[in-house]
Amino acid sequence: MAASTQPIPDHFHTVTPHLVADGAADAIDFYKRAFGAEEIMRMPMPGNPSKVMHAQLRIGTSTVMLADSFDGCTPGPDGSAAAAVTLHLFVEDADAAFARAIEAGAEVSMPLADMFWGDRYGQLVDPFGHRWSVATHIHDYPPEQMAKGAEEAMAAFAAQRG
Numbered sequence: 001m002a003a004s005t006q007p008i009p010d011h012f013h014t015v016t017p018h019l020v021a022d023g024a025a026d027a028i029d030f031y032k033r034a035f036g037a038e039e040i041m042r043m044p045m046p047g048n049p050s051k052v053m054h055a056q057l058r059i060g061t062s063t064v065m066l067a068d069s070f071d072g073c074t075p076g077p078d079g080s081a082a083a084a085v086t087l088h089l090f091v092e093d094a095d096a097a098f099a100r101a102i103e104a105g106a107e108v109s110m111p112l113a114d115m116f117w118g119d120r121y122g123q124l125v126d127p128f129g130h131r132w133s134v135a136t137h138i139h140d141y142p143p144e145q146m147a148k149g150a151e152e153a154m155a156a157f158a159a160q161r162g
Contacts, residue, residue: 011040011058011061011063012063013062013063016062016063016064016065017064017065017085017087018064018065018066018067019064019065019066019067019087019128019130020066020067020068020069021066021067021068021069021128021129021130022068022069022128023068023128024051024052024055024066024067024068025042025050025051025052025068026127026128027066027126027127027128028042028052028055028057028066030104030105030126030127030128031057031059031064031066031126032057033100033103033104033105034100034101034103034104034105034106034126035059035089035097035100035101035132036059036060036100037057037058037059037064038057038058038059039055039056039057040055040056040057040058040063041054041055041056042054042055043055045068051068052066052067052068053067053068054066054067055067059089060089060090060091064087085130085131086123086131086132086133087130087131087132087133088132088133088135089132089133089134089135090135090136090137091134091135091136092136093136094112094119094120094121094122094134094135094136095112095120097134098112098122098124098134101124101126101132101134102124105126105127106124106125106126106127106132107124107125108122108123108124109123109124109125109131110122110123110133112134114138114139115149115153116141116145116146116148116149116150116152116153117141117146117149117150118137118138118139118140118141118146119135119136119137119138120135120136120138121133121134121135122134122135
């Protein structure tokens with residue numbers, strides 16, 4: 001390893017999401033519109049340049065990797081064997097970010113609300129099946145208050161489920 005090579009490259013964190021989508025090029029366009037992503041690089045699939053073998057996007061200070069699904073390497077989120085993952089996006093203004101994502105084509109799975117842990121928080125599902133939570137931290141609550149809020153929220157959730 002050369003002296004200038006870093007084990008974790010600039011603009012990456014120890015954990016970096018790597019999304020798989022049928023239609024990765026469309027997903028890249030969606031993430032640009034919905035979340036203000038910046039495309040850092042795109043490598044077309046050898047023999048099929050309309051497919052994306054690997055891409056890197058930057059959303060805020062984080063890098064997200066992306067590829068088209070293809071047999072033998074990257075299965076897509078088809079609802080059967082896919083792992084359940086939610087990508088959490090902290091933003092300056094959750095309401096504006098939520099509206100932007102909806103306008104770009106995301107569907108609301110959990111409406112924005114002020115939560116007991118101190119965030120304005122909601123969840124969306126993008127057109128490629130990935131779940132995103134969007135939040136702005138608005139209050140610092142003591143642990144006792146968060147615990148009480150959690151109990152109340154779980155009781156309300158249980159009551160809704162019948």
